Amino acid sequence: MPQLDPTPYAAQLAEKKARLQTLLAPFDAPEPEVFDSPGEHYRLRAEFRLWREGEDRHYAMFAAGDKHTPILLEDFPVASQRINELMPRLKAAWADPVIGFKLFQVEFLTTLAGDALITLCYHRPLDDAWRVAAERVAAALGVSLIGRSRGKRIVIGKDYAEEELLVAGRRFRYRQPEGAFTQPNGIICQKMLNWAVEVLGERDDDLLELYCGNGNFTLPLSTRVRKVLATEISKSSVNAALANLEGNGIDNIELVRLSAEELTQALNEVRPFRRLAGIDLKGYQFGSVFVDPPRAGMDPDTCELTRRFERILYISCNPETLAANLAQLNDTHKIVRCALFDQFPWTHHMESGVLLERR
Template identity: 80%
Template sequence: MSRPQFDPTTYDSQLAAKAERLRELLAPFDAPAPEVFDSPRANYRLRTEFRLWREDGQRHYAMFEPGNNHTPILIEDFPIASRRINELMPQLKAAWQVSETLSFKLFQVEFLTTLAGDALITLAYHRPLDDAWQAEAEQLAAQLGVSIVGRSRGKRIVIGRDYVEEELVVAGRTFRYRQPEGAFTQPNGEVCQKMLNWAYEALGEREDDLLELYCGNGNFTLPLATRVRKVLATEISKSSVNAALANLDDNGIDNVSLVRLSAEELTQALNEVRPFRRLAGIDLKSYDFGSVFVDPPRAGMDPDTCELTRRFERILYISCNPETLAQNIAQLHDSHRIERCALFDQFPYTHHMESGVLLVRR
């Protein structure tokens, strides 16, 4: 990760350029003008990681430009990161500067925070962690009011919790989320909240069922489950599945069946290519799917999964790569039209775009 060129005076023009780029990509499909959801101009990023660089006998937070691991950009503060991260950075640095136990062969620090104020710090080492390290890390965690995870080759020590707790408000209801250390979470909490509300509104109140692919920790699953009869959700990451199950339970949502399958495997199951033991007890024929929700990785949906979504009346698609989104829409354009689209500025001051479309059958 390189340091974004932080200049709030350029924000509006950058956002306008992104909106124009999305319009260009979706123009061949007669898309309506995108709804544009902006980001806070500063302190929007809830998670970040830094390498450490030794200079003048001290370790400093550092980042590097892509392809250059030899010329560090030393970091004292990080204005795009949450206020909580900026509060913790100097406190943590002061702690390792006076403690050989904490600093010896420490090479990377990761911060994970939430809008709700929770925080977790991961400290990664090129050495085994011992009882002396754990004792000092426990004192540091208490002093900073955070959880700490220590990582070394083949070992992980958790002090406190190995997740943070988030609260996001969708349509007036507060949803609580466990976000595990090391697992994917949306980095921009304020924009994530806007995404959830847009998806909730775009799906609408339904009387049929929802299929969700790539559900992660249940970020979208929780609010969307309140709009349909029942949900079948899939995710391949074991840690994300465990977090999603906990989040469903914590929020009292009982109309979701979650299975650990990839999108490609579920496609095979629905096409009756082969059975899966992980679907034992789930009657796929009992579902009356009217909508499918997808939030795929940057590569987008593979052709078979994209073809699977064609079966549904409504396709609600959140994308972190508008180019692969456009490729998927090109495959679906003969059967579905774009009814709504949106730009979510998850990553200000970069070229990255998060977007959403609602496709409905022609």
Template identity: 55%
Template sequence: MALHRVNTDNYQQQLDQKVDRLRADFAPFTDLEPEVFPSPPSHYRLRAEFKMWQEGGRVDYAMYKQGEYKKPFVIDEFTVGSRRINALMPPLLEAINQSEILRKRLFCTEFLTTLSGDALITLIYHKPLDEVWEQEARALQASLGVPILGRSRKQKLVLERDYVIEQLEIDGRTYQYKQVEGSFTQPNGDICRAMIHWARSCCDDNSGDLLELYCGNGNFTIPLAEKFRKVLATEISKVSVNAAQENIAANGVENLDIVRLSSEEFTQAIDKVRPFRRLKDFDLDSYDFSTVLVDPPRAGLDADTCAMVARYPRILYISCNPETQLENLKALSKTHKVARFAIFDQFPYTDHTESGVLLVKK
């Protein structure tokens, strides 16, 4: 099935197959029926990247099959993409083809949009961007009414801003997020909202403090903060930490601190293996961590981090790779049992699925 054009009639069938597969995969750890969160069947993806196919003095959006990078599929629609992306694609392409300056050596276009309607377009080139390009790009920006960002080797030219502002309504409250171009954000906005709602519901009967590893821009951290006395979150990316600090202020959260550390470094700090200057203003002994939230990269938790989180009464583990989550569960199930199990269809019509488990101490 071409990912730019999908048959929505098959959506429920493909979701059922994923659920059946994951139910069987998780059977050694739980017999709970999974809580399933479906995606909208179309227009669910808030980010998109297109290669730009240059031929005969014209440029078109193109996609490639994996491993076949010399055989482009020229596309004129992207039904998995947000409606905002689809609305911007035709006028952007027309404007680029009318300007040799904008078209020449353009090899990639990226769209970043939000559920609340904000958008940012990044044009990426195999040439330096000069004042002439900037003048043309500013005219394009004005005609589209959308910020344009230019990139080339060792060059980033921001004409207005390099971020979008998302607004998510969750449990009767609207949360605001600054999402910076090039940094990680959840690609499926409806599933992101569902994951946050589910995570909050897992903490309704909780007390004590929250520790979060891999917090990104505060996507989960900020809505969860009101469920706890204090929250300490860690993230290694400087861009994400800076965005998270702005998001904390924008949402008026006062019981949350973020420190720039990797999960491995935090494990060393909490074990007092070595001190970190970035923690000099934090008294780790003052926290009473009752819950730890992890949403790690695809590699899952390393052995030391896995052992560290196993100390806490409750582990909320959201995973973009159920295979590595299952590997971690082999260790975590020695001390914890699965109290809740969720499946999030982040990427419909693909083999990819995200999963969540709430683990409680045995």
């Protein structure tokens, strides 16, 4: 794959800033702080299909909406150095028919800390012979390796990658499970965490967090408040978050497996939840709420819930749905800080953040 030309990057980033300013203009937002990304080797995750041409097979990707015209790859400059180093070595390994037979997809998960997890997906059952061969490959590459076929999952090593991020002078360690959501651009993720911790500031009250995932933001934000109540619906993410709390020695976070909508019902006393047994919701002194919702943004009821708090810290992967949520909040809260995080260079996607305070 040809090397990326860095010259258009500044212009593209300026266009993203202008688009964000236009979306936030109705809310009298200050000028956004802009956090740029390296132009290459920023993506810690990558997924490839395998494409056969004659006797050869290649890593392949497809343009959006086209599943029939492969883009054949020998390397992938936007992916991490670790992924690019592993791609040819793994390709050599699938020449072994035990590894390569009916292999159709490869997924890489790497970290800034240098860890790597590879998932191999097959259109055939996996057996003991595959396990033996896969153990050799994992040892040779220095990675954990997972084999997936219909109804079967074999783990060689760990089923997660280990990350370490520096936030406000402290190092936080994270388990990032295979198949669970993790931030794809680790450098930008670290910048987002530092920005979020800075703008929240030191508080003597409590924080509510919705959509907490594996605790990516939860851990550093917990150092700025008295207590945190964090919610997440994905079981694998909850398990990873619990391991991350223990691994970092953090004891002021209570984690519950509820959706944002369910927690809204619980706080509104619409109905009780057994998963909240033993948790005194009325004992919290919430001053701030942190949200990092999916692309659809917050639903109207959850958005209405956030209105109760003095401060709303909102990280968004979709500026259009962020703007829709801000329209609902604008009469009670004003934007005092905002930022653009260029998580996905060379695309139209962007991550943004706003801090809102009660008017």
